[in-house]
Amino acid sequence: MLFGRKKGMPDIINGLEKEKVSTAWRLNLGFAVIVILSIFAVGIACFGMISNSMLSHAKVSSTELIKQTSNNIEVILTGFDEMAMTLSRDNTLAEYISMHDNIEDIQLRAENVQRIENILNNYAGERKDIANIAVVSNGGAYITSGTVRPDAHENINNIYAVKAFNESNKQSLWLNTYTLDIDSNLKNSEKVQVFSIIKGIYASSSLKSQGTLIINITEEYLYSLIADIKPSDNGKIYIIGSDGNYVLNPFERLKNGKRADLEFVEDMLGRDNNVDIEEIDGEEYLVTYNTIQHIKGTELGWIIVEITPVSEIRTSVTEAGTRLFFIGIACVVIGFILIGMATAFYNRYLNRSYSERHSIALERERLASLGQLIGGIAHNFKTPIMSIAGGLEALKDLIEEYDISIGDPQVTSEDHLEIAAEMKDWIGKIKPYCGYMSDIISTVKGQAGNMNESNNASFSVGELLKRVDILMNHELKKFSCELRLDIKVDKDTLIRGEINNLIQVLNNLISNSIESYSGNEGKIDLLIGKNDQELEIVVRDYGSGIPENVKKKLLKEMITTKGKNGTGLGLYMSHSTIKGKFGGTMKIKSEEGKGTEILISIPYIAKA
The missing domain is CATH 3.30.450.20 (PAS domain)
Structure with a gap:
């Protein structure tokens, strides 16, 4: 009996070891199930919030697209x-x-x-x-x-x-x-x-x-x-x-x-x-x-x-959520080391997805700007086209008069010279309108291109002001706002960079100033001066101003004061453009209820 008990000891020990191993496996399996269920629950909650956020953003983007499409069709x-x-x-x-x-x-x-x-x-x-x-x-x-x-x-x-x-x-x-x-x-x-x-x-x-x-x-x-x-x-x-x-x-x-x-x-x-x-x-x-x-x-x-x-x-x-669930299972099975790798992989995926959405938002912002151009073009072309049509009608009458006078003995050469002089006079009246239309076409052609282009070209302050006036004239008149210019530099002063990028920035700032008056008439100051080796451009309004809680976040993230009507891209991208493409700075001074002043400082070259 004694030897029997001794012989049974290893079996008991082995049984205990097996039970410990079995218990450990059960604990590990239970822990794995808890981790998987936790990942699954957290994933569902997180992706539900992200999904709702994306749906809300899609509503805003879709509203802006349909609004702009409607405006284009209406024009x-x-x-x-x-x-x-x-x-x-x-x-x-x-x-x-x-x-x-x-x-x-x-x-x-x-x-x-x-x-x-x-x-x-x-x-x-x-x-x-x-x-x-x-x-x-x-x-x-x-x-x-x-x-x-x-x-x-x-x-x-x-x-x-x-x-x-x-x-x-x-x-x-x-x-x-x-x-x-x-x-x-x-x-x-x-x-x-x-x-x-x-x-x-x-x-x-x-x-x-x-x-x-x-x-x-x-x-x-x-x-x-x-x-x-x-x-x-x-x-x-x-x-x-x-x-x-x-x-x-x-x-x-x-x-x-x-x-x-x-x-x-x-x-x-x-x-x-x-x-x-x-x-x-x-x-x-x-x-x-x-x-x-x-x-x-x-x-x-x-x-x-x-x-x-x-x-x-x-x-x-949805695809990302499914992928993350299986990655979580794999991480539990093969070890927590791979969790870091999977998380890094997924972060890259999210970054790529965000970048794509960000690019779409930028493109829609550009389309919205083009929509404003269409309204401006229709308004700017109306007067010169009607004037040219009137001039051509007058020339047509003079030509008919000249044809009738040929062979008429009562018509003298002085009469012919008088008709010719009137023709030259009408041609002289038409030419400025043709030049004006050419300026509009050149400006819009450049503005409709890719705003991300960057080259080593330069442009003058005078050309910048002329194009901004052409593009913003209609919107300023539409909302009864006056743009007051105070130019303290020679208009031949050169700025290095792509002119359309700076035009886009100024147009955005002026549009923001117009909106700060909430449809009421107002005055907007555009000042250009020099300070050491930098050109200073100031856009100032006396409108609603920017709330203090919003002002702290400006230029650091895409934030808007326009509610669902804004994307938050305007000031953010303007600041990025000034900093990245012109090597300059942008500062904002604003007091709620009193107005906003934006100061842009960029290097300049010299006179043209």
């Missing part, structure tokens, strides 16, 4: 409306239209048609955005700048555009996308999709309409505007009319003019703008829209809407 449609207004109030055109129905002689009637077509062709020209410009007399005569004309037996009043305008009892009407329904006298003529601006034709001496003006704009032109926009996260942009029909479905263009097959269309009608999560066919979508209610007083009701799958916005976070 373009305003241009068409102004063209229609100019034509519909043209006394010469009104005279030709009013007498057309009373001309019985076929030859004289044809000559009158030719005169009307010449006026329309002067406006339509070779423009690819306009399908045609047509006028309809009160007697039903249809005259167009295009090649497609109605059959002689067709009742013009039954044409969709004419019928819609007559039934509206309005002086001005926008028609959403439709297919031209003229029964052409040309075989196999193409039925194009258009949208139209229609106005009554009036002479200055009469309140009675002399006829109807129709400008048909091609759907292809509207498509090209939207197709060039590339929303992030596989977003799609549509335009829907106030009647709930597609104005533009860029993905299924045959649906243009038909009922929009989106479940939430009825909720959008009659509302100005909104951003929300909607469920479509069991999937969540971020729906952002903005409504253009009117164009210069004429009802439009276009809804610009972007639809983005929420799953696409959260894809990168």
